[in-house]
Structures are given as C-alpha cells and as structure tokens.
Amino acid sequence: MATQKTVIVCCASSMITSTMAAGKVREIASENGLPEPNIIQCKFSEVEGELNTNNVDFIVPTGHLDETVTHGVKTISGTPFVTGVNEDKASNEILAALEA
Amino acid sequence: MQVEELVSDADIFIDQEFQDEQEYFEMVATHLLEERKVKTSFLENILQREKDYPTGLNTGEIKVAIPHTDYTNANTTQLVVTTFKSPVGFHQMDDPDYVIPVNLAIMILFDNPEKQPQMLKYIMEIVQSQTNLREIINTKNVKSMKQLFEEFGG
Numbered sequence: 001m002a003t004q005k006t007v008i009v010c011c012a013s014s015m016i017t018s019t020m021a022a023g024k025v026r027e028i029a030s031e032n033g034l035p036e037p038n039i040i041q042c043k044f045s046e047v048e049g050e051l052n053t054n055n056v057d058f059i060v061p062t063g064h065l066d067e068t069v070t071h072g073v074k075t076i077s078g079t080p081f082v083t084g085v086n087e088d089k090a091s092n093e094i095l096a097a098l099e100a
Numbered sequence: 101m102q103v104e105e106l107v108s109d110a111d112i113f114i115d116q117e118f119q120d121e122q123e124y125f126e127m128v129a130t131h132l133l134e135e136r137k138v139k140t141s142f143l144e145n146i147l148q149r150e151k152d153y154p155t156g157l158n159t160g161e162i163k164v165a166i167p168h169t170d171y172t173n174a175n176t177t178q179l180v181v182t183t184f185k186s187p188v189g190f191h192q193m194d195d196p197d198y199v200i201p202v203n204l205a206i207m208i209l210f211d212n213p214e215k216q217p218q219m220l221k222y223i224m225e226i227v228q229s230q231t232n233l234r235e236i237i238n239t240k241n242v243k244s245m246k247q248l249f250e251e252f253g254g
Contacts, residue, residue, distance in 0.1 A: 012153030013170060015210075015213060015216065017193070023217075044153070062193070062194070063153055063193045064193075064194055079194035083157045084224075084227070084228025085158065
C-alpha cells in the first residue's frame with residue numbers, strides 16, 4: 001500500500017495554474033485508490049521555504065521553476081495539466097510518484 | 101458562477117492587430133481602466149508579471165495566452181477575450197526563453213480568490229481543446245463570440 005505523499009504544487013501567484021494542476025493531482029490519486037496527497041500549494045518564491053519545513057516527496061511546477069530552489073527533490077512539470085498537451089504522460093509520472 | 105457574468109460584450113476584441121504583446125497589454129489595460137474594471141496599478145503589474153512569469157501556452161496548432169496578475173489589481177472577476185489578426189509573440193510559460201506565436205489571449209481578471217475553482221475548470225476546458233480554440237478564432241462578431249462562450253459553459 002502506497003503511503004501518503006507530500007506534494008508541492010506551485011506557480012507564480014499560487015492562484016491560477018497551480019490550482020488547475022493541484023486538482024489533477026488529487027484526481028489521479030482518488031481515481032487510482034491512493035491516499036489523498038498532502039498538497040502544499042504555493043508561489044515559486046515560497047518553494048525553498050516549504051522544502052525547509054516539510055518532508056516533500058515531489059514538486060509539480062506549472063511554469064519554469066529554477067533548479068537552484070528545488071534542493072534535488074524530484075520535479076514533474078504540471079504544464080501539461082494546463083495546456084492538455086502530453087497530459088497522459090504527465091499523469092503517468094504523477095501516478096508513479098504517488099505509488100512510489 | 102454564470103458564464104454570462106464571465107464574458108462581457110464590451111470586453112471582446114476580434115481580429116486585432118498588435119506589433120507585440122506590449123501593445124496588446126496597453127490597449128486592453130487602457131480599455132479596462134476606462135471601464136473601472138481594473139486599478140491604475142494594473143498595467144504595470146501585468147506587464148511585470150508577464151515578463152517574470154509568462155503565460156504563453158503551447159497548446160498545439162492554435163496557441164493561447166492566459167495573462168493574469170495579482171487579484172488586488174482588479175475590481176471584477178471576468179475574462180477578456182482578444183483574437184489576433186496575425187499571431188503575437190508571447191513567451192512560453194514552461195520555457196520562458198521561447199517566444200511562441202499566439203493566436204488569441206484569454207485574460208483572466210479576478211478580484212476574489214474564492215470565486216476561482218469553477219472559473220478555472222471552465223477555462224481549462226476551453227484552452228485544452230483545439231476545436232474550441234479554432235471556433236473562437238473563426239468567430240468574427242461580438243454577439244456570436246459571447247454566445248460561443250456561453251455554449252462552452254453549458
């Protein structure tokens with residue numbers, strides 16, 4: 001049984017595109033009978049701080065997130081959840097990370 | 101939230117010509133300011149935001165930008181639909197070094213974060229469908245455009 005994952009979903013404002021992606025991450029978990037992930041939705045500028053205070057399994061940015069702030073934590077692009085392009089591939093990557 | 105409230109006849113711009121995205125932002129922001137739908141801070145904020153975190157989406161053959169900025173700069177929650185006669189270059193959201201030719205912009209104004217989830221679902225259904233985007237750029241008058249957006253909602 002997969003354990004509950006902690007996921008950062010982020011964008012510039014933490015309002016629009018990260019909300020779109022966060023919904024998808026929750027949907028993937030529930031559709032596959034996985035524990036509902038603990039989602040931390042924040043701005044790009046807040047990622048480093050969240051990483052310092054939480055044990056984060058992976059990060060889903062919907063735009064360009066500077067690698068220097070991810071501290072080597074696995075990152076899966078959430079842009080496909082906004083554009084609809086390559087969404088299946090992104091969903092599979094999220095699923096694998098939730099199941100890990 | 102009703103779609104009728106989300107798209108207003110007064111804020112639909114069809115087959116507009118712009119040299120660049122700056123010119124687009126200036127035209128729309130000036131119009132919205134006259135309508136008092138945004139605050140005086142809006143233009144400066146949305147330009148800076150687009151520069152730092154661009155909103156061009158590589159959605160396929162028809163590309164769309166979804167400009168937006170902090171909700172404190174707007175007085176309303178709605179969309180501003182602009183189709184371009186010739187594509188306008190916008191930087192790509194997930195790869196800001198790339199400039200992509202964008203066919204239309206759906207600007208998102210919001211003044212209250214709580215109204216968002218339903219609106220976002222609606223926007224996603226539009227931008228993720230090339231069929232819907234094609235219908236938008238092929239629509240040549242304001243009334244039909246408004247009607248089209250109402251159909252997307254139903």
